[in-house]
Amino acid sequence: MNGNSVKQQLAAANPLFWHNPALMPCSPAADAELEAAAARLERCAPLLAELFPELASDGGLIESPLLELPTLQRLLGISGRLLLKADHALPIAGSVKARGGFHEVLCHAEQLALSAGLLHDTDDDYRRLASDEARRLFAGHSLVVASTGNLGLSIGMIGATLGFRTRVHMSNDAKEWKKQRLRDRGVEVIEHDSDYSAAVAAGRAAAIEDPKGYFVDDENSPRLFFGYAVAALRLQRQLASAGIRVDSDHPLLVYIPCGVGGAPGGICYGLRRLFGDAVHCYFAEPVAAPSVLLGLLDPSVPSVYDIGLDCCTEADGLAVGRASEWVCETIRSDVDGVFTVSDESLFRDLFQLYRSENLAVEPSAAAGIQGPARLMHELSAKQGPAHLHDRMEQATHIVWSTGGRLVPDNEFEKFLKRGKTASKEIN
Ligand SMILES: Cc1ncc(COP(=O)(O)O)c(C=O)c1O
Incomplete structure (x- = not known):
């Protein structure tokens, strides 16, 4: 698909899976800014433990678990191993x-x-x-x-x-x-x-x-970006302690909800510095607000309104009309692709995650859940990195759940109700 036909598909608000033609090979390399951000969060950990007593047991580190999703994996028929990086459970702020x-x-x-x-x-x-x-x-x-x-x-x-x-x-x-x-x-x-x-x-x-x-400045902030990127170092440790290999024969496939681009961009940047070509990052955006996809397609970074979309989505965290130009530039050659999702599919996936694994996330945070099945479908249609095709049995998929801990119970009940209906209407 060339740039114009991608824009046409986006304008029609049809869910699509876009593979980034500007992706470049990348070898693992030390990164001074990433390490500086990690060191800062570490030296501030005793301060955070003092300010927020609920962090004391983790020594002031704000971190989330890496969880297996065995029931959801069976339900969706995903090969390899399906995990969830549970940032919806991050303490204090409740999100990525x-x-x-x-x-x-x-x-x-x-x-x-x-x-x-x-x-x-x-x-x-x-x-x-x-x-x-x-x-x-x-x-x-x-x-x-x-x-x-x-x-x-x-x-x-x-x-x-x-x-x-x-x-x-x-x-x-x-x-x-x-x-x-x-x-x-x-x-x-x-x-x-x-x-x-x-x-x-x-x-x-x-x-x-x-x-x-x-x-x-969410549209232009290296300080936010490198703070988000620290998640990659923490994930690397979690994968190592779970004995999960990541190399060219054991690819790591990561699916992250995306708004202005900073959080998924920082995580993608960090993962590529650590794992190079063994990691493949895909961003998930609502069909009404594919701002980063547009920004990656076109360096002038148009807004979603320029192609006739309205940016209206229940995924409030992803309701962004124009991406960060700085982030798009920084990760242009690192991100494998972007897929777009309808609001109803977000609610269906939120419901399925809750029913199968008893995990409660907000709609924005559910955007990555359909990533593994959508990528497998792409690969079977001979789209995307060809070498992934025969390595899916050894792959590790990580769905990044980016928010939800602070959602009030009555709000979550409404999400579930809508998700139940959506799961009957769409499969
Ligand atoms: C739950 C959730 N997920 C993902 C994102 C996307 O982050 P970014 O806007 O930095 O791309 C946000 C942004 O607010 C969010 O709230």
């Missing part, structure tokens, strides 16, 4: 946004504390950032972010807990319960009757007005 969001705020707090002499150097005791003196320092500074919900929850939780004045600009897709949760934490929520890109622009403009304001 935790690592990136916490990393960016900790970078900023660290810089302020070093300049104020509150920390002497990066070997100092970071628990000083939880002191009254640090809170007084941070209270003089504001943090501003725009969010469809989950990035706001991440920045809001760490920002307000450290004592920053924290403001979250929210797009019209943001769910009420996410706004309320932030307000309960003392975060100021500014509601916009516009989409995500407009909320980002409003947040950016407001932050510029404030000389002590710091804007977390």
Whole structure:
């Protein structure tokens, strides 16, 4: 399929599976920025354990388990091994946004504390950032972010807990319960009757007005990106301790829900630095908001409105009209492909995951679930990397579930109801 026919398919909101023609070979290599982000999260772990007592048992590391999905695997007929990277269960922020969001705020707090002499150097005791003196320092500074919900929850939780004045600009897709949760934490929520890109622009403009304001720019943030990328190092450890081999004969296939591109982009970047060509990353986007697919197709990064889509989806975390140009550029040669999913299939998959494995995720986080079956279908139609075809029995599939822990029970009941209906209507 050439670029124009892909755009036509996208414009018709037909689910499609796109294989990236710009994918380049890649060998594992050390990456200074990835390692710096991992080191920062590690030296801040005692601070996080002090700020959030529920992290104490894990020494302040925010991490999620890697789970087997035996029942779902049988149900879907997936060859190889099917696993779930359970970021829906990440503590405190309840989504994949935790690592990136916490990393960016900790970078900023660290810089302020070093300049104020509150920390002497990066070997100092970071628990000083939880002191009254640090809170007084941070209270003089504001943090501003725009969010469809989950990035706001991440920045809001760490920002307000450290004592920053924290403001979250929210797009019209943001769910009420996410706004309320932030307000309960003392975060100021500014509601916009516009989409995500407009909320980002409003947040950016407001932050510029404030000389002590710091804007977390989801469309253009290496600090978020490398924080997300740390997940790759953690996953590498989990795979090794589960005795799972990853090499050219034992490929690792990863399926990650995608909005503006930062979280899946960072994870993909990290995995490719660690595993090179043995890993294949696929992003999952709603049919109404395939922003990163468009951005990878066309370096001018058009918005989904430019091809006649409306960006309306129940997958609030993925409701992004225009991708991050910086992320698209950074991962253009690393991502294997993108597939798009209808809203009804998201609810069906959410329901199936709950019924088969008793795991509760939010609609955005269910976008990767159909990845393994969709890829197997592509390979049997001779699409995608040819060498994968006869290695599927030895493959490890990882579906990345990116959010859900904080969803209130009554909201989840509604998802299940819709998923039950969808699973009867579509197979
Ligand atoms: C649950 C969930 N999954 C995936 C994503 C996608 O992350 P990104 O927008 O960085 O691509 C988001 C974004 O908010 C999200 O909330």
